[in-house]
Amino acid sequence: xxxxxxxxxxxxxxxxxxxxxxxxxxxxxxxxxxxxxxxxxxxxxxxxxxxxxxxxxxxxxxxxxxxxxxxxxxxxxxxxxxxxxxxxxxxxxxxxxxxxxxxxxxxxxxxxxxxxxxxxxxxxxxxxxxxxxxxxxxxxxxxxxxxxxxxxxxxxxxxxxxxxxxxxxxxxxxxxxxxxxxxxxxxxxxxxxxxxxxxxxxxxxxxxxxxxxxxxxxxxxxxxxxxxxxxxxxxxxxxxxxxxxxxxxxxxxxxxxxxxxxxxxxxxxxxxxxxxxxxxxxxxxxxxxxxxxxxxxxxxxxxxxxxxxxxxxxxxxxxxxxxxxxxxxxxxxxxxxxxxxxxxxxxxxxxxxxxxxxxxxxxxxxxxxxxxxxxxxxxxxxxxxxxxxxxxxxxxxxxxxxxxxxxxxxxxxxxxxxxxxxxxxxxxxxxxxxxxxxxxxxxxxxxxxxxxxxxxxxxxxxxxxxxxxxxxxxxxxxxxxxxxxxxxxxxxxxxx
Amino acid sequence: xxxxxxxxxxxxxxxxxxxxxxxxxxxxxxxxxxxxxxxxxxxxxxxxxxxxxxxxxxxxxxxxxxxxxxxxxxxxxxxxxxxxxxxxxxxxxxxxxxxxxxxxxxxxxxxxxxxxxxxxxxxxxxxxxxxxxxxxxxxxxxxxxxxxxxxxxxxxxxxxxxxxxxxxxxxxxxxxxxxxxxxxxxxxxxxxxxxxxxxxxxxxxxxxxxxxxxxxxxxxxxxxxxxxxxxxxxxxxxxxxxxxxxxxxxxxxxxxxxxxxxxxxxxxxxxxxxxxxxxxxxxxxxxxxxxxxxxxxxxxxxxxxxxxxxxxxxxxxxxxxxxxxxxxxxxxxxxxxxxxxxxxxxxxxxxxxxxxxxxxxxxxxxxxxxxxxxxxxxxxxxxxxxxxxxxxxxxxxxxxxxxxxxxxxxxxxxxxxxxxxxxxxxxxxxxxxxxxxxxxxxxxxxxxxxxxxx
Numbered sequence: 001x002x003x004x005x006x007x008x009x010x011x012x013x014x015x016x017x018x019x020x021x022x023x024x025x026x027x028x029x030x031x032x033x034x035x036x037x038x039x040x041x042x043x044x045x046x047x048x049x050x051x052x053x054x055x056x057x058x059x060x061x062x063x064x065x066x067x068x069x070x071x072x073x074x075x076x077x078x079x080x081x082x083x084x085x086x087x088x089x090x091x092x093x094x095x096x097x098x099x100x101x102x103x104x105x106x107x108x109x110x111x112x113x114x115x116x117x118x119x120x121x122x123x124x125x126x127x128x129x130x131x132x133x134x135x136x137x138x139x140x141x142x143x144x145x146x147x148x149x150x151x152x153x154x155x156x157x158x159x160x161x162x163x164x165x166x167x168x169x170x171x172x173x174x175x176x177x178x179x180x181x182x183x184x185x186x187x188x189x190x191x192x193x194x195x196x197x198x199x200x201x202x203x204x205x206x207x208x209x210x211x212x213x214x215x216x217x218x219x220x221x222x223x224x225x226x227x228x229x230x231x232x233x234x235x236x237x238x239x240x241x242x243x244x245x246x247x248x249x250x251x252x253x254x255x256x257x258x259x260x261x262x263x264x265x266x267x268x269x270x271x272x273x274x275x276x277x278x279x280x281x282x283x284x285x286x287x288x289x290x291x292x293x294x295x296x297x298x299x300x301x302x303x304x305x306x307x308x309x310x311x312x313x314x315x316x317x318x319x320x321x322x323x324x325x326x327x328x329x330x331x332x333x334x335x336x337x338x339x340x341x342x343x344x345x346x347x348x349x350x351x352x353x354x355x356x357x358x359x360x361x362x363x364x365x366x367x368x369x370x371x372x373x374x375x376x377x378x379x380x381x382x383x384x385x386x387x388x389x390x391x392x393x394x395x396x397x398x399x400x401x402x403x404x405x406x407x408x409x410x411x412x413x414x415x416x417x418x419x420x421x422x423x424x425x426x427x428x429x430x431x432x433x434x435x436x437x438x439x440x441x442x443x444x445x446x447x448x449x450x451x452x453x454x455x456x457x458x459x460x461x462x463x464x465x466x467x468x469x470x471x472x473x474x475x476x477x478x479x480x481x482x483x484x485x486x487x488x489x490x491x492x493x494x495x496x
Numbered sequence: 497x498x499x500x501x502x503x504x505x506x507x508x509x510x511x512x513x514x515x516x517x518x519x520x521x522x523x524x525x526x527x528x529x530x531x532x533x534x535x536x537x538x539x540x541x542x543x544x545x546x547x548x549x550x551x552x553x554x555x556x557x558x559x560x561x562x563x564x565x566x567x568x569x570x571x572x573x574x575x576x577x578x579x580x581x582x583x584x585x586x587x588x589x590x591x592x593x594x595x596x597x598x599x600x601x602x603x604x605x606x607x608x609x610x611x612x613x614x615x616x617x618x619x620x621x622x623x624x625x626x627x628x629x630x631x632x633x634x635x636x637x638x639x640x641x642x643x644x645x646x647x648x649x650x651x652x653x654x655x656x657x658x659x660x661x662x663x664x665x666x667x668x669x670x671x672x673x674x675x676x677x678x679x680x681x682x683x684x685x686x687x688x689x690x691x692x693x694x695x696x697x698x699x700x701x702x703x704x705x706x707x708x709x710x711x712x713x714x715x716x717x718x719x720x721x722x723x724x725x726x727x728x729x730x731x732x733x734x735x736x737x738x739x740x741x742x743x744x745x746x747x748x749x750x751x752x753x754x755x756x757x758x759x760x761x762x763x764x765x766x767x768x769x770x771x772x773x774x775x776x777x778x779x780x781x782x783x784x785x786x787x788x789x790x791x792x793x794x795x796x797x798x799x800x801x802x803x804x805x806x807x808x809x810x811x812x813x814x815x816x817x818x819x820x821x822x823x824x825x826x827x828x829x830x831x832x833x834x835x836x837x838x839x840x841x842x843x844x845x846x847x848x849x850x851x852x853x854x855x856x857x858x859x860x861x862x863x864x865x866x867x868x869x870x871x872x873x874x875x876x877x878x879x880x881x882x883x884x885x886x887x888x889x890x891x892x893x894x895x896x897x898x899x900x901x902x903x904x905x906x907x908x909x910x911x912x913x914x915x916x917x918x919x920x921x922x923x924x925x926x927x928x929x930x931x932x933x934x935x936x937x938x939x940x941x942x943x944x945x946x947x948x949x950x
Contacts, residue, residue: 066501073507080511084518086681155759195636197757197767198746199662202904205746212743212783217674220661221640233658233674240680302653305639305646316638318596326638342653456639457646 023383026355087242087284089235090292091465092179095172096431097165097251097277098478099141105274106138107131107496117150123262130271132493135395135416139482140274140423143255151258158194158255159203165251165277166200167207173279176476179245181208186237186246187216188230190427192456194253195220204249215241223314223455224391226250227278227427228463232299238284245285251277252426259325266325272394276425276432294449294465298350302343304458310335314456326456333400336393339460340404340452344379347462351384351448381405385464386447388412389433391454392419395490401452417486422478427453432478436486439479443471525683525725528676529733530912532618533721534610535875535882535923536692542716544582544870546571546938549712552586558703566705570712572938575842575863579927580715580870583696591699599635599697600644606692606718607645614720615649618732620686622649627678627687631660631667631874633903634757635694645690664755664902665838665873667691669910672723673740679725686726692718693873698757700766707766713841717872717879735896735912739791743784743907751776751905773905777844780907781851784899785826792897792911793831801826828852831895832911834884835859838900839866839876848899861887864931868924876900879923883931886924890914 025032045053110131114124143164145157166189173179187210189201196203199218204210215237219226227250234246254273259266283292304310313329329335349357356379363377381388388411390401398419402412414433418425422432430451437443447467454460474480553559553567585591585598607630615622628651630641642657656678663670668691675687695714700707724733745751754773759765790798828835835858837848845866849859861883869879877898884890894914901907921928 066504069501069504073504073511077507077511080515154763155757155765159758192636192638195634195661197633197662197664198752198755198903198905199664202662202744202746202752202906205744205904206749206752209747210744212745212747213787214744215673215677215742216744217658217660217670218662219659221636221638221659222642222657223638223640229658232656236678236681240677301656303643303646303651303655303657304653305643306650306653308647311639311643311647314639316596322595324596346654457643458639459643 023353023355026358027353029354087239088289089238089296090283090288090468091294091296092245092281092283092288092292093173093177094278094280094431094434095169095176096428096435096478097169097172097275099275101139103141103144103147103275104139105142105147107494110271111496113147113149117260118262120262123264123267126264127267127271128496130268132496133395134272135398135419135490136272136274136423137420137488139421143253143275145255146258150260151255153256153258155196155256158253159196161255161275162191162194162200162203162251162253163207165253165275166204166249166279169249169251169277169279170204170208170247173247173281177281179247179281181210183245184210184214184247185241185244186234187214187249188219188234188246189217189249189251190219190222190226190230191251191253192221192223192226192426193257194255200249223457223459224252224393224424224426224429225453225455225457225459225461227430228299228451228453228461229301231280231282231296231463232301232461234282235296235299238282243285245281245283245288248280248282249277250280250427250431252428257326259323261319261321261323261325263319263325263327265327265329266319268328268394269326272424274423274425276422276428278428278431280431289468292468293471294467297448297464297466298347298462299464300343300347300350300462302339302346302460304335304339304342304460310339310458313458333396335458336397336454336460337400337404339454339458340401343452343460343462347464348379351450351464352379352381353383356380356383378404378406381450382407382411384448385450386444387414387437387442387449389430389437389449389451390415391452392416392422392424392429392433393454394424395419397454413487416490417488420488420490421482421486427455435475435477436479436483438471439473439475439477439483440486441471441473443467445470524727526680527725527727527730528672528679528737529724529726529730529915530735530737531620531722531724531729531733532614533719533734533878533881533922534613534617535879536606536610536716536718537923538581538605538716542581542584542587543578544580544587544715545578548587552591553711555589555591556701558701560703563703563705563708567708567712570709574713575866575936576713576715576870576938577867577936578939579868581717583716585696586699592701594696594699596637599694600637602696602716603632603635603641603692603694604644606716607641607690607720608648610718610720611645611649611688611690614688614722618722620722622651624686625651625655625688626682626685627675628655628657629660629671629674629687629689630658631663631671631689631691632694633662633664633667633874634698636661641690664904664906665693665840665876666900666902666906666908667874668719668877669740669742669898669900669908672737672910673742675723676737676740679723682725684726685724687723688720689723690718690720691874691878693875698767700764702760702762702764702766704760704766704768706768706770707760709769710767713871715870715872717869717875719875719878721878730915733915734918735914738895738911738913739788740910741784741788741791741908743780743787745776745780745783745905745907748776748779748905751779754905755903774847776905777901777907780901780905781848784907784909788909788911789826789828792895793826793828797827797830828897829854829858832897833894834889834896835862836877836880836884836896836898837862839869839871839880840901841871842866844901860932863936864933867933867936868927868931874900874902882922882924883928885918886921886928887931888919890918892916
C-alpha cells in the first residue's frame with residue numbers, strides 16, 4: 001500500500017520563522033541580556049526583605065548635601081550629553097505644485113503635436129513607442145510654452161513657468177504652515193536645466209520680500225537627485241545656525257529644454273519630463289518639533305562620476321544638426337543599479353538593524369572564504385523602512401530598484417502612481433510620492449521613509465526621514481482630488 | 497561617604513574636562529584657512545586687443561554707426577588694456593552661434609589649468625578632496641561642472657559637490673560662505689572651490705544699448721582655491737577667514753531688475769544693465785557695511801563713530817553746514833589693511849574707493865587688475881589679491897577685505913587675516929614689473945579718438 005509521500009520537512013520547518021527568531025534575538029540583544037540581570041537583582045532584593053534594605057540605606061550615611069551633589073552631577077552630565085548632540089532637523093511641512101488641467105498632455109495631444117512639429121516619421125514612431133511603455137498616464141502636464149506648435153522656449157516663458165510652479169508651491173506652503181516670509185533664514189533652490197541671472201533664489205527673495213541677511217544658494221545642473229542635495233545643504237546650515245528655518249525649493253523647468261532634433265537617445269526627456277515643483281520647510285527650532293511631520297535622520301550622497309561610463313550616461317550635448325539635448329545611454333539601468341549598491345553600502349550600516357548587518361557580514365565572509373559563486377546576500381531593507389520613495393525617473397528605473405531591493409508592489413506603488421499621474425517631475429518627484437503615501441493614510445507615527453534620488457553625474461542620493469505624527473487623511477495636496485482613483489493598474493504597453 | 501564624594505568629584509571633573517575639550521576642539525575646527533589659490537591665465541592666442549574688439553563689434557551688421565561708436569567709446573574708456581583675454585568662439589568669429597562644445601571647452605580650459613596647478617602647488621591629491629564647489633553664473637550644463645571635475649580627477653564617491661549658478665558677480669563670497677558653514681559641521685575637511693564666468697554662450701547680438709555693455713567689459717578669467725579647517729594644515733595656509741557678510745537687496749524691485757538676463761524687444765537674450773544700478777549698488781553697499789563695520793573695526797573706532805554721530809545729532813544747529821556723510825564717516829582703514837574691490841568698472845572702483853576713504857595706493861590693485869585682466873566677474877577679487885601678493889604687500893597679520901557686487905542685487909564681503917608673509921607671483925608673475933602703470937589710457941585713443949567727438 002503506497003501512502004502519500006512524506007512531506008519535505010526541510011521546507012515545512014518554515015525557515016522564515018527561524019529567521020524571524022534570529023532577528024528578534026540579535027536586534028533586542030541588550031534587552032535579552034538585561035532581563036536576567038534585572039530578575040536576579042529583583043530576587044536578591046526580595047530575599048533580603050524590606051527591613052534589611054532600609055537598614056542598608058541608613059548605613060550609607062547620606063545627608064542632604066551628598067544627595068544634592070549627586071543629583072547635581074547626574075543632571076550636569078545629562079545636560080552636557082544632550083547639548084553635545086547635533087541639532088535635530090525637522091520637516092515642518094511641504095507643498096507640491098498641482099498643475100491646472102488645461103496644461104494636460106494626454107497621449108493623443110502629445111502625438112498630434114509631435115507629428116505636426118517633427119517631420120521625421122521614424123522619430124515620431126519612436127516617441128510613440130516610448131510613450132506606450134513609459135508608465136505615464138493621461139493627466140501629466142507640460143508648461144504653456146510647450147503647448148505651442150512648435151514650442152516657444154523663450155527666456156520669458158521659462159521665467160513665467162518658474163514663477164508659476166514655484167510661487168504656487170510656496171503660497172501653498174505658507175497657507176499650510178502659517179510661515180511668515182520675513183522669518184525665513186535660509187533659502188536653497190535647485191533647478192537643473194534653467195539658471196537665469198539673477199538666480200531663481202533671487203526671484204523668490206524679490207517676490208516674497210525676504211530679509212536682506214538671508215543665506216540663499218542656487219544649485220543648478222545637478223540633475224534629478226538635486227532635491228536631496230539641497231536638503232543636505234539646508235541640514236548643514238541648520239546645524240550651524242540655531243533657531244533657524246530653511247525653505248528648500250526643488251523643481252525642474254521644462255520650457256527651455258525642448259529637444260528639436262531627431263537623435264533617439266535625446267528624445268526620451270521630451271516624452272518623460274513634466275511640470276512640477278515642491279517647497280519644503282525645514283526647521284531646527286524646538287517649538288516646531290511639536291507640529292513637524294518628519295525628522296531628518298540621514299542623508300547619504302554617492303557620486304559615481306569618476307567612472308567614465310557612469311559620467312556619460314546622462315549627458316548634454318549637441319546632435320549632428322546642432323540641436324542641444326540630453327542623451328541617455330543604454331547603460332542607464334545598469335549604472336543606476338551600481339550607484340544604488342554604492343549608496344547602500346554607506347547607508348546600510350546606518351539604518352539596518354544589527355541582525356541584517358550580521359547576516360550581510362557573514363554572507364560576505366562566506367563568499368570570500370568558502371564559495372565565491374554564492375549569491376550575495378541582499379540586506380532586507382524592509383526591516384529598516386516602512387515606506388520607499390524611489391525617484392520616478394521612468395518605469396525601468398522603478399522596476400530595476402524593485403528587483404534589486406526585493407521590494408513588493410505596495411512598496412513601489414507610490415513611485416509608479418506618481419509617474420502615472422505627474423510624469424517625471426525630476427527632483428520634486430520624491431515629494432509627490434511622499435504625498436501619495438500620506439494621502440493613502442499609510443503614514444503613521446514612527447514610520448521611517450527612504451527617499452532615493454538618481455541623477456546625472458551619475459549620482460545616487462538617499463535621505464531617511466522618521467515620521468513624528470500620524471498624518472490624517474484627507475491630505476491637502478496634489479493628490480486630493482484623485483487619490484480615490486488610485487492605485488490604477490498600469491499595463492506594460494498602452495496601444496496608441 | 498568618602499567613596500561617594502570621590503565618585504561625584506571625579507564625574508564632575510570628567511564632565512568639565514569634556515566640555516572644555518569639546519569647546520576647544522570646536523574652535524580649532526571652526527576656522528577656514530585658505531591653503532592656496534591659482535588664477536587662470538589663458539593662452540596668449542586669446543588676447544583681445546582693442547582693434548580685435550572693434551572688428552568683433554563691426555561684425556554685428558544690425559548695429560548702426562552711432563551704436564558702433566558708442567560701443568567703441570565704452571571699450572576705449574574702460575581702463576582695459578590690450579592684454580585681456582576672450583573666449584575662442586568670439587575670436588574665431590563664432591560669437592553669434594557658439595556650439596555647446598565651445599561653451600564647455602571654455603570652462604574646461606579654465607578649470608583644468610587652474611586645478612592642475614593648484615593640486616601641484618599644494619601637493620594635495622584630488623582623492624583627498626571632501627567638498628567641491630563650482631560657481632559659474634551663466635552656464636550650467638548637465639552633468640554639472642562639478643561632475644566634470646570629479647570625472648577628470650577621479651575623485652572619491654563621497655565628495656560633497658555643489659554647483660552654484662545664476663548668483664552673479666559676487667558669487668565668490670557665497671561659495672566661501674557655503675564651505676565655511678560645512679566646515680563648522682565637520683572636522684578635518686578639505687574643500688576646493690572653482691569660480692569662473694562663461695562668456696561664450698552669453699554674447700549679445702542685438703541692438704539694445706543697455707545689453708551691449710556686457711559684451712564690451714567682460715573678459716575671460718577664473719580662479720581655483722583650496723580651503724580647509726584642519727588645524728594641522730594651518731602652517732601651510734596663506735590666510736584665515738575672519739568674517740563674512742552677505743547683503744541681498746532682492747526684496748526691492750528696482751534692485752532686483754537692475755541687472756537681469758532677459759530677452760530684448762527682438763527676442764535676443766542679453767544681460768540688461770539699467771540706469772538704477774548705481775543706486776542699487778549704493779544701497780546694497782550701505783547695508784553690507786552696516787553689518788560689516790562692528791565685526792571688522794576695532795572698538796576704539798566704533799566708539800568714535802558713535803560719539804561723532806551723537807555729537808552731530810545733539811549739536812545739529814551748529815554743525816548744520818557740515819556734510820552729514822563726513823560727520824558720520826567711519827574709517828575702515830583702522831580695521832583693514834588691504835582692499836580687494838570687485839573690478840566691475842573704473843567708475844565702480846572709484847566710487848567704492850571714495851566711499852571708504854581710500855587712497856590711490858589702496859585702489860591701485862583693483863585699477864591695475866581691471867587694466868590687465870578686464871572685468872573677469874566672480875574671479876576678479878582673486879586677481880586683485882594676486883596683485884597685492886605679487887607686489888609683496890601682504891605681510892603676516894595684515895587684514896584683507898574682499899568686497900564685491902552682483903546681480904540680485906547683492907553686496908558680499910569677507911575679511912581675511914594673512915597668516916604669513918606672502919610673495920607668490922601667480923598669474924601676475926610675468927608682468928608685475930610693468931605695474932603700476934602710470935597711464936591707463938587706451939593706446940588706440942588716437943586712432944579711435946574720433947569717437948570722443950560723437
